[in-house]
Each structure stands twice: as structure tokens, then as C-alpha cells.
Amino acid sequence: MKQVGVVGSGVGGLAFAIRMACLGHQVQVFEANSFPGGKLSEFQINGFRFDAGPSLFTLPHLVDELFTLANKNPRDYFNYSRLPEVCRYFWEDRTRLCTLENFAETAHEIAKNLGENEKNVYDFILGLQEKYQIISELFLENSLHQSSTWLSKKAWNGYWNIPSLGLFSTMHQLHKKRFKNPKTVQLFDRYATYNGSDPYQTPATLSIIPHLEYNIGAFFPEGGMIAITQSLYQLAQDLGVQFHFNEKVNRILCENNQAIGLETAQGKYPFDMLASNMDIRPTYQKLLPDQIQPKRLLQQEKSSSGIIFYWGMNKQWDELGVHNIFFSEKYQEEFKAIFTDKTLSDDPTVYLHISSKVAPEDAPKGGENWFILINAPANQGQNWDELVQLTRERVIQKISRALGEDISLYMVAEDYLDPRRIEERTSSSGGALYGNASNNRFAAFLRHPNYRSAIKNLYWIGGSVHPGGGIPLCLSSAKIASKLFQENA
Ligand code: FAD
Structure with a gap:
């Protein structure tokens, strides 16, 4: 021992x-x-509960695996369910789209709302599965720093498929070639932000990311994202791990x-x-x-960080779901602002998560807990007080335009995080959300x-x-x- x-x-x-x-x-x-959990923590203000960091739970079997390894039943510690609806998308010209648990239905919705060929979208999503299998076995499940990884049968399968893995083009180029509507391109480009990257630079290999949501599913833990931390902490204690x-x-x-x-x-x-x-x-x-x-x-280069607003609202909106995206009209500029100019664009894409849609106990009756994430550059000493204020106004205006009313009238609780604060709280360099x-x-x-x-x-x-x-x-x-x-x- x-x-x-x-x-x-x-x-x-x-x-x-x-x-x-x-x-x-x-x-x-x-x-x-x-407290345990680092970025995966929670807090409360005036009866609203917020998960401080992650809001999207994918690949839950990786959490279950830890309980099974310890000969425990994961369900004695931790429960979750698959969300029937993945994300609602809003564009400024009032185009709307909702992606769903069933990817065939999602392909249908994309064809109907964005004018794409349904079979093309269906085949694209289906094809992600095979690519994901090859890439995850090679890059995600093994050390890249051992010769045994590179000499394995799986690696040879990967080499064989290198031309189809997209190492030599960008994610944006791949999507632009595949889809005719720039909104569909934007929809799939967005997944580069799931690891804090820029779709105009990141290799097309990362176009596999939507596979996690569309083919495997978006999940919600009972008790919120914090339940992941709490259940793992409990398991560790049950196994005799000592915490200081x-x-x-x-x-x-x-x-x-x-x-x-x-x-x-x-x-x-x-x-x-x-x-x-x-x-x-x-x-x-x-x-x-x-x-x-x-x-x-x-x-x-560090990954993007974020400005996060936590708003307690004393109203509920039927137009909104658990996960919502309000797209920028200047998507490429938004990434240039983050990764080249190290600032925020004047029209940032807004991600809005409302856990109280599926966990009503997270907000007082009749209200909603809004978690808003805006991608931002890692901290390099920018004037964050000013950027937070500017971004707050822009977010209020953008969501108000989409919902047709001034949302600031319903805000009854408020807090925020910026790259500086993320860095202070978790020691992450520059407050980057995803490392590099x-x-x-x-x-x-x-x-x-x-x-x-x-x-x-x-x-x-x-x-x-x-x-x-x-x-x-x-x-x-x-x-x-x-x-x-x-x-x-
Ligand atoms: P961290 O969470 O970085 O924790 C490190 C821990 O080490 C901290 O508790 C810190 O206090 C401690 N520590 C540091 N230095 C010391 C020291 N010297 N001594 C003792 N302790 C120390 N991921 C998703 O999968 N889905 C999402 O939807 C998602 N959204 C996100 C939204 C936000 C706002 C943020 C911040 C992150 C998000 N992420 C998301 C990313 C995800 O949260 C992180 O990748 C993951 O939680 C990082 O875990 P970690 O193991 O690297 O540790």
C-alpha cells in the first residue's frame, strides 16, 4: 500500500x-x-441556486464507471436523466431552432428551419459516430507520450483514417463545405467553444464534438451539476480518502x-x-x-475564459429551454476579438442555461435561475470591470430583443464571475475554462x-x-x- x-x-x-x-x-x-469540486461548485442567492461552472453534462458513463470500479451501485449515489430537448437557438432575424434528443428529428428541424437537405444533415451527424470512435481511442483514452499507444492496433486504424480525420483543414472550412446556410455552419462551428477554441482555427478533427450531444445525449444530474462533485466526494470518503x-x-x-x-x-x-x-x-x-x-x-495558447452572469429572475419564459444560445451576427469577429485582440466583441454570442426548467426547486416559485456565459479571452490584465459592465448591457439588450421585452425589469438577484475571479478561485492560468x-x-x-x-x-x-x-x-x-x-x- x-x-x-x-x-x-x-x-x-x-x-x-x-x-x-x-x-x-x-x-x-x-x-x-x-469545499471540493473546483470549477464544479454551486452557490445560492436569495433562494436561487446556481451551478457556478459547468452546465452541460455529457458522457455520464465516465462518472458511473468510478462507482462500478469501487464495487458500488452508481444509482445509490447519483442519478441523472437525458434531456429530451438539447438546445434552443435564437438568431437576430428571428430564425429559431431546437435540437432534440433524437438526432433524426434534429436533422429534420435543421432542414425545416435552416433549409438544409435533411439527408445531408442526418448523414453528417451519423458519420460523427465513427470518427469519434477512432479519435477517442487514439487521442482521448490513452497517453500520447508512450510508444505503446502509437504501436497499438487502434493507432494503426487511426493512421489508416488520417485523411478523413480533418487534421489538415479547419472546423469552419469543413462545415462551410458541407452546409449551404451560414446559420447551419455557425450551429456546428459553435462546438469549438466546448473546449475553449476558435472554429476558424481549430482543426476539423474537433467537428466530432456534437456527437456527444446528438448521438449520446445531453444529460441533467438530479440535484444539479453539483451532484457530480457531491457524489464523487461521498464515494471518495466511503473509500477512506482523507480531505484537507x-x-x-x-x-x-x-x-x-x-x-x-x-x-x-x-x-x-x-x-x-x-x-x-x-x-x-x-x-x-x-x-x-x-x-x-x-x-x-x-x-x-490558453483556451477561452468567460464572463458569467448569475441572474435570479422573478418571471418564467415559455420560449426558453434548459440550454439556449443567442447567436452573434458577427461570429468570425467574435473569435478574432477573443483570440487575437484579447477582448470581447460588441455582439457576443450569449449562452443561457436555466436549470430551474427541470429542477423547479432551483428558483423561488414563478422565477428562473439564469446562468449566462459569454466566451472571453483568458486574463492578461484587461480592464475587466469595464468589460463586465459593457457585456452586461449588451447581453440584456440581446436577450430583450429576442424575447420582445426588457428582461432587466425582472432581475431580482445578481452575481458574476470574470476570468480574474476564476483564476483566483481555482488557480487556472488566466482563468481559462479548458486549459489550452x-x-x-x-x-x-x-x-x-x-x-x-x-x-x-x-x-x-x-x-x-x-x-x-x-x-x-x-x-x-x-x-x-x-x-x-x-x-x-
Ligand atoms: P479544477 O476545477 O480546475 O479544480 C482545481 C482544484 O485545485 C481547485 O479546487 C483549486 O482550489 C485546487 N487547487 C489549485 N491549486 C491548489 C493548491 N496549491 N493547493 C491546494 N489546492 C489547489 N465542462 C463541461 O464538461 N461542461 C460544461 O458545460 C462546462 N462549462 C463550464 C463553465 C464554466 C463557467 C467553467 C468555469 C468551466 C466549465 N467547464 C465545463 C469546464 C470544467 O468545469 C473543467 O474542465 C473541469 O471542471 C476542471 O476540472 P479540474 O479537474 O481540472 O479541476
Whole structure:
């Protein structure tokens, strides 16, 4: 049995702690905050409950898998259901679209509302499944830093299919070639934002992302997204994992290029093995300042961050669903503003999530809890107070135009997050939501590995390392790291 120390209790840290406990090791998790979950947390204002970060739950089997691994019934801890309606889309010219659980129906809706050929849309969505299978086996489920990955049968299948994987064109180019209506192109381009990237730069390989929603489904956990954190935290405790909250790690202690323990304000803790769920940049800069820094990996472009408004509304709107998008009329400019000019466009796309549509207890009777996310550049010292104010006004105007009334009249509770605050609360470099951006075809290969022999006994998990950000990939990072640990043992 080994003594294992984990820095951070984000979803990746929790998953890794559970995996180590399942292998029979004694695990201690150190968390700077007073609560687990990192970005996956919640708060309340005036009777409105808000999930602070993620709102879209995909690939729930990756959460279930952790309970099964521990010989527990996932349903004793955690329940969720598939949403019959995925997302409602609004354009300024009053075009509307709703995507649905059944992808054949979605293809029909796209054909009806956006004038596309229904079979073309159907075939496109269906084709995502096969591509996803190849890409996920190669890029998402294994370390990219081991020869065994590249020599496996699955890898050879991937090489065979390279021309069809879209490494050499952008997501936007692929969609533009495939669909005739720019609105359909915009609809599918939007999925680049699911890992904080720019569809005009990110390789077409990432066009597989809608497969998760259209073919597998968008899910909603009973009790809200926070139920993911709560159930994993409970499972970890049941497996004997010990948590130290409000205990920030100041150093990872190394000797002879080997991690041997960690240090907090309370003292030094020796460990046989460590894992960092903290963003890689601050991990190197603050916890490992004496180690050689992998400069090229640390300098990769960060993913987008966000300005998030949490608004308690004392009215309900039938036109709105659980997930809603109000599209920008200047989509390419919006991404140029974020990734080139490092600011926000004057017509940003607005994402509005209302969990009280399916969980009425999340808002007082007759009200709705609005979670609004606007994609924003990572923090580089911009004037966020001014950008937040400007964006707030633009969002109010945009949604008011779509709903035909001044929504600000119904706002009875309010809070917000900006890239600065995200950085402060989770140590994510620049407040990036998804670690690094995937704005070039090498990005997948330039994420920090889950293990480097330069610092033995230290594993890397979470959104800033391979395979990337978002709940499913963070869970996957914990699985890959755990596999590497077993191979190294
Ligand atoms: P993090 O959540 O980054 O947590 C890291 C933890 O480490 C924190 O608790 C932090 O306090 C702790 N820590 C850091 N430094 C130290 C230290 N020195 N000592 C001790 N503890 C430390 N993903 C989706 O799948 N779907 C979505 O809809 C979605 N929407 C999002 C919306 C927003 C607004 C945000 C912010 C993120 C969203 N994401 C979404 C991304 C997703 O939340 C993240 O990719 C994921 O939660 C990151 O998990 P992680 O394991 O990297 O840890």
C-alpha cells in the first residue's frame, strides 16, 4: 500500500483519488478552498441556486464507471436523466431552432428551419459516430507520450483514417463545405467553444464534438451539476480518502528528480506518490520552482475564459429551454476579438442555461435561475470591470430583443464571475475554462503529459493536461494517469 498525496479536489483530483483508493492505496487530498469540486461548485442567492461552472453534462458513463470500479451501485449515489430537448437557438432575424434528443428529428428541424437537405444533415451527424470512435481511442483514452499507444492496433486504424480525420483543414472550412446556410455552419462551428477554441482555427478533427450531444445525449444530474462533485466526494470518503480543506499546497517536495512529499502552511507531508490537479503553469511556477520548466508546453495558447452572469429572475419564459444560445451576427469577429485582440466583441454570442426548467426547486416559485456565459479571452490584465459592465448591457439588450421585452425589469438577484475571479478561485492560468486552446493541429500533442520521467512519482491530472478540459476529459486524465501509475509500479 502506498501513501498518495493529491493537490486539488477538482473533478480530476476526485476521480484520481477514487482510482488510487480502489487500488488499495491510502490517499490524502489537499484543497485550497473550503469545499471540493473546483470549477464544479454551486452557490445560492436569495433562494436561487446556481451551478457556478459547468452546465452541460455529457458522457455520464465516465462518472458511473468510478462507482462500478469501487464495487458500488452508481444509482445509490447519483442519478441523472437525458434531456429530451438539447438546445434552443435564437438568431437576430428571428430564425429559431431546437435540437432534440433524437438526432433524426434534429436533422429534420435543421432542414425545416435552416433549409438544409435533411439527408445531408442526418448523414453528417451519423458519420460523427465513427470518427469519434477512432479519435477517442487514439487521442482521448490513452497517453500520447508512450510508444505503446502509437504501436497499438487502434493507432494503426487511426493512421489508416488520417485523411478523413480533418487534421489538415479547419472546423469552419469543413462545415462551410458541407452546409449551404451560414446559420447551419455557425450551429456546428459553435462546438469549438466546448473546449475553449476558435472554429476558424481549430482543426476539423474537433467537428466530432456534437456527437456527444446528438448521438449520446445531453444529460441533467438530479440535484444539479453539483451532484457530480457531491457524489464523487461521498464515494471518495466511503473509500477512506482523507480531505484537507483550506489547506493550500505551497511546494511539491522533490529529491533526485523524484517527488517525495508536499508542504503546506501546516507542515510537511511525506508521500510515496503525488498527483497535481492544479493547472500546470502555477504548479511549475509555485510548487516546483526549482525543477526544469517545460517551457514549450507551458507557453501554449490558453483556451477561452468567460464572463458569467448569475441572474435570479422573478418571471418564467415559455420560449426558453434548459440550454439556449443567442447567436452573434458577427461570429468570425467574435473569435478574432477573443483570440487575437484579447477582448470581447460588441455582439457576443450569449449562452443561457436555466436549470430551474427541470429542477423547479432551483428558483423561488414563478422565477428562473439564469446562468449566462459569454466566451472571453483568458486574463492578461484587461480592464475587466469595464468589460463586465459593457457585456452586461449588451447581453440584456440581446436577450430583450429576442424575447420582445426588457428582461432587466425582472432581475431580482445578481452575481458574476470574470476570468480574474476564476483564476483566483481555482488557480487556472488566466482563468481559462479548458486549459489550452486547440487552435492548431499540433495542440493535442502539446498538452502536458499525465506523467513525465523528469519528475518521477508525480502524476498530472485535470483540464490543463492531456487529454484536455471539460468534465469528461478531466475524468479521462485521471484514468490515464492511474493506468500509467500501475504500469510504473
Ligand atoms: P479544477 O476545477 O480546475 O479544480 C482545481 C482544484 O485545485 C481547485 O479546487 C483549486 O482550489 C485546487 N487547487 C489549485 N491549486 C491548489 C493548491 N496549491 N493547493 C491546494 N489546492 C489547489 N465542462 C463541461 O464538461 N461542461 C460544461 O458545460 C462546462 N462549462 C463550464 C463553465 C464554466 C463557467 C467553467 C468555469 C468551466 C466549465 N467547464 C465545463 C469546464 C470544467 O468545469 C473543467 O474542465 C473541469 O471542471 C476542471 O476540472 P479540474 O479537474 O481540472 O479541476
